[in-house]
Amino acid sequence: MLEPGAAHPVLTIDEARQFEAALFGGDETREWPAMQRAGRAIADAVLRDYRELGAFPENARVLVLAGKGHNGGDALIAARHILEKHPRAKAAVCFVFGEQSLRPLAWRAHRELAQAAPERVAVFDAAAVQKDGAGFDLCLDGIFGFQFRPSVDERVAQLIDSVNALPVCLRAAVDMPSGSFRADFTYATGIVKTPVLENPNSGRVRYLDLGFFSGSPCRDTATLTPAALAPLRALRSSHTDKRDYGHLFIVGGSRKYPGAVLMSVQAALRSGAGLVTAFVPESLAPVFAAQVPEAIWHGMAESPGGGLALEDLPVFRERVSEKTSGTANATALVIGPGLSRDRESFALVTEILRINENIPVVLDADALQSDIIASGKAPRILTPHAGEYQRVEAAIPDGAVVVRKGPLTLIEHSGRKYISPFGGPVLARGGSGDLLAGMIGGLLAQAPGALLHAACRGTVWHGMAADCLARAHGQHAVRTTQLLDFLPEVLRGVSQ
Template sequence: MFPLSHPVLTCAESGCFEEKLLGGDENGILAAMKKAGQGVGLGILQDFQEIKPFPQNAKVLVLSGKGHNGGDALIAAHTILRQHPQVVVEVMFVFGKDDLKHLVQKAFDELNQAGKVTVLENVLCDTSYDVCIDGALGMAFHLPLKTAFVALLEKINQHPNILLRAAVDLPSGLGDESANIAFRADFTYATGIAKKPVFEEKNKQFVGRIRYLDIGFFQNSQPESEQNILLPGVLDKLRRLRDPQSYKRTYGHLFIVAGSRRMPGALLMAVKAAVHSGVGLVTVIAPDSVARNCAPHVPEAMWLPCPETSDGWFSVEGKAIILKTLSSASAVLIGPGIGREDETKQLFAQLVRDIKCPIVIDADALMPEIIDALAGGQLGIITPHLGEFNRIRQTADEAYSFEKLASYSKNNPLVTVLKGSITKVAYQGKVYLSPFGGPVLARGGSGDILSGLCGGLLAQQPSEALNAACQAVVLHGSAADAMARERGQTGISTTEIIPYLSKILHG
């Protein structure tokens, strides 16, 4: 297991783990509830920034059940109230207020003493809420759902005036066996243990974006799992002081073989990301006219013009020049903006047979004939989205499945970074899930920036492709989150993410 990740477990496995860890220790359960609830509250305040600054007089609706998820939700509301004392909180005990678990009653009493709290009998659709927090059901609910609760879920899901819907741990209605309807969250805050139902494709419509809240369950030990969730600590090595005796070659030399006259932007975005990755040297090999025109835009890189076709694509005549130059590379990135011309594909298929250093393959280089031409045992990273993943597997358009990705990674020495709303990093049959990033990345060029980061980080640690891929994915997603919280999701351009890379590492 990659050390900077935690296992993703079924609800049943999670219940057994928590029982062994906490048992009937009320103090331990209360401490876990407080960590979870406070984490959810602070997460909501942070993620709300993607909409607008959190209103001082916001209205928060809490859907509380009788169990500890309800307590987590109440503590989350209390955390928000501490930060913004003018907030109004409305609580609906969806299964009644009698027979609450002791710690849930305690959480409500403390919330009630802290500020403006009203207990509702029903939710009105003409009332506007800034936040709705779902703590109605935990992971151990029983089917079928009560008719009245199904009606409440339908009303909440269709409510036209809720800005942000947040689910505690997993949306009510989802579990190892899920109902046909569930709370439709914008954000799901997985508390303590990330549960498998949250990541299942069939549940995407209810889960929204996923945040994992580490509350210390795995400090001493953790079970093995084929699916794991990446932690922010993946980036810690990049935050350390560098050796005062180091120089540029200490941090690797990345060669980028990419671009075309028709798609110079993809090349430029990859190069700009690479020079912000911490790599010591970047050399760019591009078609002649592209190199000459792009070089002034990134003077930190060295630019080598290469023979091109009349239309500005790579020409096979450049093979010898490229291979001779690559002899000093720590890592190579190929693909961004190269196009799909037959001569270009022929060239890159020939190149990958002879490239000896670790390689990152992205975009138009993700072709079956190029992947199949790789030297046996080649180390490196491939960065497909789902369509490209199906293309290199030579399968029809298929939906994502964990089994297909895990199986592919078992039979491929390269680390696979499968890009998507939850980007997955797969290696040797294990899949690592990144909860970082969001819709702000759903624009052209995001993948080019990621490939540049993968290349730059791989050049600094050529024998650690899995580590480089995980660092690149977490850094890329975290920078996107930071930008969205400061600037929103819409009125930005792709390259504006690059200044946020240093903010994540130095913030």
């Protein structure tokens, strides 16, 4: 189990309804402050996420699609905060079911928006949205919330389709995308509900914590929060040295894929691990040592195919339990980045796993083969992308922690599921997974008994750093390893 606050429950629609009924009891005087918090949180998150595109335009045009109820109210409050922060921005509000349909709190939110910026708020009907639709920088979809019951009225469906066709820079759905609305981001206010995670129109799901779950026990499915990183933010004890922060061994690399293992090592060094030793083909070791001198590089005999040869198994065995040379023995292993599909390398890592009884291991990339992941008894974390997961699914041993990587990464352990709502398509480039394996390995080396913690913390840290990278430099013109420069900022809470 993770520490309290590190993960908040994901609820079904019925559970969420019951939860909100218990929290507010249908009392508008209690609902209004929660709506205010939701609207402000959406505004802050949208403006933060907009940074992936660049600065929010001074003369921004915001389209608000408002339904009748709380979802519309949240969107209207968010629009007010955006207009307050950007004094030249304008809002076009489309009351999808007509202004008269607004429920009292949505009406109140509309009135406050109109009063806050009377010259900058206009009411658009569906025809006006279609006619004047080009040039919206932001669209807030507040048509349906999770009280939605199918089906969608034909006129509303048409409006949504026409908005989907508009060249809007960022489309944000409040709580869940309405009908076929195609969101870039969906902002789950207070509660993440299961259907949002399954909806292909949700885009990137952002959980906005409104304080509903502080202290609640975790459910079988939970969403990870930045609090998962809390232990990494604490001061280290003064009476420590490098041996107190673990020694990670990384085994990988080949002539075919030299870069992957180098990236894993760089990430491990940034994870706080005291020592990192890398076992790589001997032709690569001197070059890597010149580039990354902080790691200990160990050149291993090479197979004819340019992978790691079996012959140096005794050398590895000796090093893994060595205590005499001044360096501590290994506290965790990462095996796989850039290993390639060399048969001798597969034999080597299978043997390494057989002789290793206790040291926890992260298996990544080419080491994710059915025979390999089932070898030996040491505790293990597997980090497959969707293709690798398909390859090894049937062979995953009981008790393994599985980091199922993808646009939404899911960490599975003992029947529980933890979702990471961080990161985005800036990670869709070669090497992102190699960095993640190095980070998880480095965290595991520091706390070898805490596999689930290492997997969850590594994934959250990696995803949050990716978000910072995309906000600072955009999604396109960056290199994978630039993510590493944002790891300190995530822990230190600067400019997130």
